[in-house]
Amino acid sequence: xxxxxxxxxxxxxxxxxxxxxxxxxxxxxxxxxxxxxxxxxxxxxxxxxxxxxxxxxxxxxxxxxxxxxxxxxxxxxxxxxxxxxxxxxxxxxxxxxxxxxxxxxxxxxxxxxxxxxxxxxxxxxxxxxxxxxxxxxxxxxxxxxxxxxxxxxxxxxxxxxxxxxxxxxxxxxxxxxxxxxxxxxxxxxxxxxxxxxxxxxxxxxxxxxxxxxxxxxxxxxxxxxxxxxxxxxxxxxxxxxxxxxxxxxxxxxxxxxxxxxxxxxxxxxxxxxxxxxxxxxxxxxxxxxxxxxxxxxxxxxxxxxxxxxxxxxxxxxxxxxxxxxxxxxxxxxxxxxxxxxxxxxxxxxxxxxxxxxxxxxxxxxxxxxxxxxxxxxxxxxxxxxxxxxxxxxxxxxxxxxxxxxxxxxxxxxxxxxxxxxxxxxxxxxxxxxxxxxxxxxxxxxxxxxxxxxxxxxxxxxxxxxxxxxxxxxxxxxxxxxxxxxxxxxxxxxxxxxxxxxxxxxxxxxxxxxxxxxxxxxxxxxxxxxxxxxxxxxxxxxxxxxxxxxxxxxxxxxxxxxxxxxxxxxxxxxxxxxxxxxxxxxxxxxxxxxxxxxxxxxxxxxxxxxxxxxxxxxxxxxxxxxxxxxxxxxxxxxxxxxxxxxxxxxxxxxxxxxxxxxxxxxxxxxxxxxxxxxxxxxxxxxxxxxxxxxxxxxxxxxxxxxxxxxxxxxxxxxxxxxxxxxxxxxxxxxxxxxxxxxxxxxxxxxxxxxxxxxxxxxxxxxxxxxxxx
Numbered sequence: 217x218x219x220x221x222x223x224x225x226x227x228x229x230x231x232x233x234x235x236x237x238x239x240x241x242x243x244x245x246x247x248x249x250x251x252x253x254x255x256x257x258x259x260x261x262x263x264x265x266x267x268x269x270x271x272x273x274x275x276x277x278x279x280x281x282x283x284x285x286x287x288x289x290x291x292x293x294x295x296x297x298x299x300x301x302x303x304x305x306x307x308x309x310x311x312x313x314x315x316x317x318x319x320x321x322x323x324x325x326x327x328x329x330x331x332x333x334x335x336x337x338x339x340x341x342x343x344x345x346x347x348x349x350x351x352x353x354x355x356x357x358x359x360x361x362x363x364x365x366x367x368x369x370x371x372x373x374x375x376x377x378x379x380x381x382x383x384x385x386x387x388x389x390x391x392x393x394x395x396x397x398x399x400x401x402x403x404x405x406x407x408x409x410x411x412x413x414x415x416x417x418x419x420x421x422x423x424x425x426x427x428x429x430x431x432x433x434x435x436x437x438x439x440x441x442x443x444x445x446x447x448x449x450x451x452x453x454x455x456x457x458x459x460x461x462x463x464x465x466x467x468x469x470x471x472x473x474x475x476x477x478x479x480x481x482x483x484x485x486x487x488x489x490x491x492x493x494x495x496x497x498x499x500x501x502x503x504x505x506x507x508x509x510x511x512x513x514x515x516x517x518x519x520x521x522x523x524x525x526x527x528x529x530x531x532x533x534x535x536x537x538x539x540x541x542x543x544x545x546x547x548x549x550x551x552x553x554x555x556x557x558x559x560x561x562x563x564x565x566x567x568x569x570x571x572x573x574x575x576x577x578x579x580x581x582x583x584x585x586x587x588x589x590x591x592x593x594x595x596x597x598x599x600x601x602x603x604x605x606x607x608x609x610x611x612x613x614x615x616x617x618x619x620x621x622x623x624x625x626x627x628x629x630x631x632x633x634x635x636x637x638x639x640x641x642x643x644x645x646x647x648x649x650x651x652x653x654x655x656x657x658x659x660x661x662x663x664x665x666x667x668x669x670x671x672x673x674x675x676x677x678x679x680x681x682x683x684x685x686x687x688x689x690x691x692x693x694x695x696x697x698x699x700x701x702x703x704x705x706x707x708x709x710x711x712x713x714x715x716x717x718x719x720x721x722x723x724x725x726x727x728x729x730x731x732x733x734x735x736x737x738x739x740x741x742x743x744x745x746x747x748x749x750x751x752x753x754x755x756x757x758x759x760x761x762x763x764x765x766x767x768x769x770x771x772x773x774x775x776x777x778x779x780x781x782x783x784x785x786x787x788x789x790x791x792x793x794x795x796x797x798x799x800x801x802x803x804x805x806x807x808x809x810x811x812x813x814x815x816x817x818x819x820x821x822x823x824x825x826x827x828x829x830x831x832x833x834x835x836x837x838x839x840x841x842x843x844x845x846x847x848x849x850x851x852x853x854x855x856x857x858x859x860x861x862x863x864x865x866x867x868x869x870x871x872x873x874x875x876x877x878x879x880x881x882x883x884x885x886x887x888x889x890x891x892x893x894x895x896x897x898x899x900x901x902x903x904x905x906x907x908x909x910x911x912x913x914x915x916x917x918x919x920x921x922x923x924x925x926x927x928x929x930x931x932x933x934x935x936x937x938x939x940x941x942x943x944x945x946x947x948x949x950x951x952x953x954x955x956x957x958x959x960x961x962x963x964x965x966x967x968x969x970x971x972x973x974x975x976x977x978x979x980x981x982x983x984x985x986x987x988x
Contacts, residue, residue, distance in 0.1 A: 233569055237561035245554030252546045264530055265501050267454070268510035272528045274450045276514050279524075282446035283517055286437060287394055289334060290420040294433045298327035299346065302356060303424045303431075306348070324357050328368040331359035335366035340442040341435055342402065342415055346422075348431035349387060353378030356431065375405055382417050386432045389421040398462045398520035399439040399477065414439040414477045416519035439519070440466065440477035448473060455529040457485065457493055458514075461522025465490070493527035506532045571599040575606075588614075630709075630728035633716075636683060638663045638676070641723065650709070650730055652702035668700050679724070696731065708732055829866075830974035833859040833894065836869060840892075843873045849887030850880055861894045861901055862974045867946045872905065874939050875967050879907035884962070900952070901973055906966040913960030921954065947971070 293299070301323040305312045312318040331344040339361075346357040355374040359366050377383050382397045389395055397417040401408040415436045422431045447456060447468045456468040456475075467484055468475040476484060483490065492504045496511025503509075511527040518524050575591055582589040588610050591603035624631060630647030634640050640658050648655050651666050658665070664672045678689040692713055699707040710729040715722065777796050784792065831839075837854050846852055872892060879890045893904040912920060921944040947954045947969045958965035 234562040234565040237565045238558035241557035241561045242554040245550045245557060248553075249546050249550030252550075253543045256542045256546075261501075264508055265510065268501060268508060268528050268530055269499070271452050271454045271456070272510050272512055272526065274452055275447070275456050275526055275528060276512065278446040278450040278452070279443075279514055279518075279526075280516055281449075282442065283396075286418045286435060287420075287517060289338065290394060290418055290433055290435060291392075293330065293334070293344070293435075294420045294422055296327070296330055298323045298330065299422055299433070300425060302327065302346070303422070306356075307424070327357045328359050331357065332366045332368070335359060335361050340438045340445060342413060342438050343434070343436035345434045345436075346431060347377055347383065347434055349383075349429060350431075352376040353380070353383045379406075382419055382434070383432075386419045386421055386434075387429065389419075389432075391421065391423055393421070394517065395419045396517060396519045396521065399460065399464050400479065402436065414479055416442075440475050443477075444468060444473075444475040447475065457489070457527045457529065459490065459493060459525040459527075460518070461520045461524070464519075489527075489529070493525050496525070496527060503532060508532050571595070572602070575599065575603060579606075630730075632658075632663070632666075632726045632728065633723050634663050634726070636679065636722055636724065638679070647728060650707065650728060651699060666699055668698060668706075671697050699728070708735055829864065830862055831865045833857075833861040833863075836861070836863065836865060836872075837892075839865065839869045840872045840876065843869065844876050844880075847880065850883070851889050852876060853889065853891045855891060855893040858892065858894050861896075863901065863971060864974055868971055871943050871946050871969070871971075872903070874943050875905040878939050879905065879909055879965070882909060883907065884910040896973075897970065899973055900970045902968060902970050904966055904968045906964060908964040910962050911958040911960040911965045912956060914958075916960075917956050917958075920956070943969075 301312055301314075301318060302320060304314060305318065305320040305323055310320055312323070327346060334344060335341055341361060343358060343360050345355050345359075347353055348356050354376045355369070358369040358374060360369060382395065385395050385397075396419070399414050399416045402413045402415045403409065416439050418435045418437060420433050421429060422433060424430045443458070443466055447470075452468065453470050455470065456466075458466040460466075465478040465483070466475055467478070478484065486505060488504045489507065489509065492502050492509050493511045496502060496509065498512050501508055501510050508530045509527050511525065513523050514526050515523040571592060575589075578589045578591060588607065591607050593600060593603040593607055595603065625644050627644065628646055630644065630650045632640060632643040632647050640661050640663060643655060643658055645655070648658065651658075663675070667675060681687070682689055682692075692715075694710060694712045697709055697711050699709045701707050708731050710731045712727045714725050714727075716725050717723070781788070781796060788796075833854075837858060841852065844852060876890050876892070880888070888908050890905065890907045893906070895902045895904070921940050944954050950971055952970035952972075954967060954969035956965055956967050
């Protein structure tokens with residue numbers, strides 16, 4: 217912010233608003249003045265353009281009339297009777313066959329008289345000639361302009377013009393057509409005449425009555441005087457420049473009332489002027505060297521047969537003088553109006569802001585007191601609206617501060633706010649109660665009063681590090697510290713520090729929670745966890761020892777049966793053999809029961825006793841097929857999509873093996889089918905194992921998952937009764953649930969359970985669909 221800006225914002229509102237109003241009035245006045253000048257400039261430019269285009273139109277009209285007049289004279293002369301009379305007479309040996317008496321000389325005399333009459337009314341015709349194509353383009357009749365009239369050229373002085381380019385061009389013209397030569401110096405017998413006269417030759421061919429090309433009428437017109445007379449006749453008031461197709465230039469000056477034709481000599485105007493005229497577009501005005509130029513292209517019948525570039529020039533200085541006078545008048549008016557408007561703006565602003573200044577004074581007088589300022593809320597204008605809005609804002613802020621203070625004072629956690637130097641600025645009753653002080657005793661004190669020396673030094677270092685580097689330290693995370701009570705005892709607290717800003721000032725707010733009770737509960741929980749871990753170790757030890765100790769007598773019984781068989785070899789009858797086999801089967805059943813019981817007790821209690829190798833469905837299928845003993849007549853199928861799943865191999869493979877083996881073992885026929893299906897359900901899979909066996913009655917659906925439960929006598933179906941209980945516990949440990957669907961009417965049973973997918977398994981966004 218610059219010094220001017222700072223001084224502006226330090227001034228009073230009245231001065232600022234008045235200054236803005238005065239500046240705005242001045243800017244508006246200046247803008248009006250500039251717009252006025254621009255309008256004057258625009259109007260004058262448009263007027264100048266209209267004048268230029270008016271003279272440009274007059275110039276082209278004058279050119280049309282001048283060139284058209286010459287062409288009209290050509291047509292008249294080419295169709296006079298002496299022209300055809302000479303054609304007939306010269307073709308007939310000297311006597312006109314039409315009247316039988318007129319000689320060639322008589323017709324020439326008549327034609328010369330006609331030529332002389334045209335010289336009398338056309339002062340810019342230098343020569344009028346009748347040239348035949350015979351005798352190398354020899355002149356037949358020629359009348360030249362003289363200082364006192366005109367003169368017929370004697371027969372002996374007539375010239376042959378067959379070598380001239382315009383004669384060759386005329387020989388190609390069709391009846392009624394004309395040709396105009398470029399402007400060049402007049403020549404006699406091939407020599408440029410002095411003083412030099414620039415001429416343009418207007419030519420029309422002459423044909424005999426039989427259509428034969430005979431000759432031509434040629435009018436030599438003085439270029440400069442001819443165009444000057446045309447300009448004067450049309451009252452051209454500005455300088456005109458014409459540039460012909462061969463580069464010849466004609467300049468007309470209204471002041472001199474004459475023109476200048478430039479052929480070989482240098483240019484009278486700067487090159488930029490000629491270039492501007494040659495490049496000018498129609499209806500366009502360009503400025504060159506303090507001159508305004510309007511240009512166009514004249515493409516009528518012209519000398520040389522090409523287009524003529526025409527430009528009209530106006531001196532821009534004459535326009536600028538009038539513009540300066542008007543601009544000066546407007547400037548004076550703008551200054552006077554701006555000063556008057558600025559003074560009026562100041563007075564009106566002072567009147568308009570008087571109530572607002574009074575309201576500002578009332579707010580300042582209240583200061584930091586708790587009472588609300590007396591504002592003119594009863595006014596119906598904008599001041600009243602501001603007063604009502606501000607008064608409402610003050611009341612809302614007071615209410616909000618009251619609510620915030622209520623929350624601040626009412627929360628159960630202690631809150632303390634301190635400066636970066638550690639001075640306590642505010643704290644709530646919970647913080648006071650936590651440390652045993654009153655609020656007044658702690659306000660203005662340093663935080664060190666609430667800390668022991670070690671925590672005090674660590675706290676000071678963390679604050680210093682943060683203020684120096686700006687990098688957050690562990691202080692800004694929730695940490696546990698030891699607080700110091702007023703009576704000197706330790707208070708374990710959980711501390712969270714946050715950085716806050718108020719009116720640009722930095723403060724640190726700390727939230728403190730007494731964690732004494734939580735520490736006691738944590739210690740109690742740790743004791744319980746330790747006791748539980750010891751109990752689990754004892755249970756594992758007990759299960760192993762029990763299994764080992766119970767298996768020892770079973771091995772003894774098994775060995776004893778072997779000894780009995782050996783001792784009674786050859787003496788055992790069928791009854792004895794049956795009892796021995798029964799004893800052995802009971803021993804084997806007891807061993808399986810002990811193994812299953814030990815496995816059941818270990819499920820979910822040992823971390824790391826499950827393989828975390830993730831496999832796809834095809835690998836899992838091969839594992840299950842390899843572990844299942846499939847009797848002859850039974851088939852095991854995995855439905856489409858099973859190979860696409862991805863799961864942890866164990867203990868899922870054991871669960872599937874148990875369910876498939878259970879379905880085969882309890883089947884009521886010699887042949888059967890078991891199918892396995894997997895379906896993605898969110899981030900888990902649902903597995904269905906279906907068989908076509910006897911089924912299970914609904915009343916047993918819950919009991920079959922209990923320990924030692926079988927639906928058939930163990931003498932009929934060997935088993936420990938633990939298979940489904942082991943499956944159910946494995947599923948439960950994985951967060952799932954197993955169920956069975958069956959009516960027990962011989963239509964089979966379906967066991968269903970859910971199992972978590974591996975990281976690359978089922979898509980959590982899809983549900984209840986078959987895995988493909």
